[in-house]
Amino acid sequence: MRDVVIGLEIHAQLKTSSKMFCSCKNDPDEKNPNVNICPVCLGHPGTLPTINKKAVEYVVKVGHALNCKIAGFTKFDRKNYFYPDIPKGYQISQYDLPLCESGFLELSEGKVRITRIHLEEDTAKSIHGASGYSYVDFNRSSAPLMELVTEPDIKSAQQAKEFCEELQKILQYLEVSDANMEKGQMRCEVNISLKEKGSDEFGTKVEIKNLNSFKAVKEAIEFEIKRQSEILDKKEKVIQETRGWDENKKITFSQRKKESAHDYRYFPEPDLPTLYIGKKEGLPSKDIIDSEVIKASLPELPKAKFVRFQETFFMSPHDASLLVLSKHLSFYFENVVSELRELAKENNKDEEFEKKLIKTAINYINTDLRKILNEKNQDIKDIKISEENFAELIFMTVDKKITSAAAKAVLEEMAETGADPDHIVEQKGLLQIDDPNQISEIAKKVIEENPKPTEDYKKGNKNSIQFLLGQIMAKTKGKANPKIAKEVLEKLLS
C-alpha cells in the first residue's frame, strides 16, 4: 500500500482598486481589452514601479488568518522569463523573503502547514483568436496576485479540495479576493506523489495545472493517484513533469518535462526599496503597514462562525456549513435572526416560539431561498427580499397565519417583486383558513365528488384520507389549515 502526498500552490487575485505597481484600475470584469494600462504595466523601459500598500496589507491579513509569521521586512525580486504576456521579460515577485511564512490551516482531518505566502504581479492575458492570430490584453498585466504554497501535508483528493474550499471562504470573508475559480481569480496547482506506506522517502512528484474548479482539483488528483499507482505497480518510474487537466476526457496529460523547466535567474528588483512591515524610523505614518493593527481588525472567520452557529442556534453541522459557505449569506441569516427576535418580543412570544422561528428560518434559507437563488443564478447580496420581510414571512408561517404551502408561494413572489409578505398575502387572499365550519363545507363537497376514496376509507384503507385532504388543499389553493382539515374529514367520515 502507498501513501498519497500532496502540496498545493494557489494564486489569488487581490481585489484592490489599483494595480500592484502602478495606479491603473484593477478591474477583472473589464470587457474592453487594453483600457486599464499605462507605460508601467506595459513594461516600457525607463518606467518605475511603486508598491501598492493595500495589496501588502491584504496579504498580511491572509497571513494572520492562516497563522503565519509576518516578515519584519521583505523585498521584491525579478523572476526572468520570456513570454508574450510578460512585457518586461520578467515578473516582479518575491523569492527568498516572502511576506508570510510558516502558517497552517486546520481542516476536518488535521492541519496543513503553509510554507509561504508572497506577493507578485499577474501576467497579461493571451487570447488565441480563431483567425490564427494571437492577441494580448494588458488589463490584467501587473494586477496584484498572492501566491500561497503549502507543505506536502495533504493526504487525499478530498482533503485537497477541502483546503481549496476553506481558503476560498477565508479570502472572501477577509474581502481580499473574490476567489472565483471559474473566473480564474483563484488558481490551484497540485503537486502529487505516492510513497510506500510509512516510508519517510518521498516519491517523484508531478505538478497538475489548469484546474478551474474544486471538482477538477479532486478528479485530477484521483486520476493521478491511479495513473501513478499503475506505473509503480509495474516497477516503473514516475517522471517529474507538469501535466494539464483535460476536463472533457477527465485525464491528466503531459505538458512539460522537468528537463525543459525554467531557470528564472531570480535577482532583487533594483527599482523597489526594502519593504518594512511595522514602525520604522523616518517612515511617514501614511506608509506604515502595521501588522498588529491588521491582526486586530480580522473579522470572524468561517470556521469560528461554523462553530458558533451550531452552539448558538442549535443547528446541525450540515445547516451551519451551508450558512457559512458565503459570508453574505451568513450575515443575511444573522440579520433575519435579530429581526425575528424583535418580532417575537413585540408579539409577546415565549422562548420556545423564538426557537421555532429561528429553526424555521434556517430551513427556509437553506432550502427554499437557496433554490430561488440557484434558479435565478443570483447572489444573496442581490436578492430583493429584505431581511425584515423575510423575517416577517417566517413569523407569519410559524404563527400559523399562512400555511407552509402559501409561504413558499409568497417567498417566490417576494423574490420577484421585493414586496412585503403582508401585502402579498392580502392581495392573493392567502390567509390560512382555520374555521372548521368553512373547511367542513369544502370537505363535504370533496367527499361527494370522490365516492371511491371515501368508500375505500370506510372499508379501512386509512391512507385514502390523504387523497381527500389533497383535494381540500387544491380547492382552497393550499390555504386550509392541514391539521384542522384532517380532523374535519375524520369526523365527517366516521
Ligand code: ADP
Ligand atoms: P519545486 O522546486 O519543484 O517548485 P517545491 O519544493 O518548491 O518544488 O514545492 C512545490 C510544491 O510541491 C509545494 O507545495 C510542496 O509542498 C510540494 N511538494 C514538494 N515535494 C513533493 C512531493 N514529493 N510530493 C508531493 N508534493 C510535493
Ligand code: ZN
Ligand atoms: Zn498601469
Ligand code: MG
Ligand atoms: Mg517551488
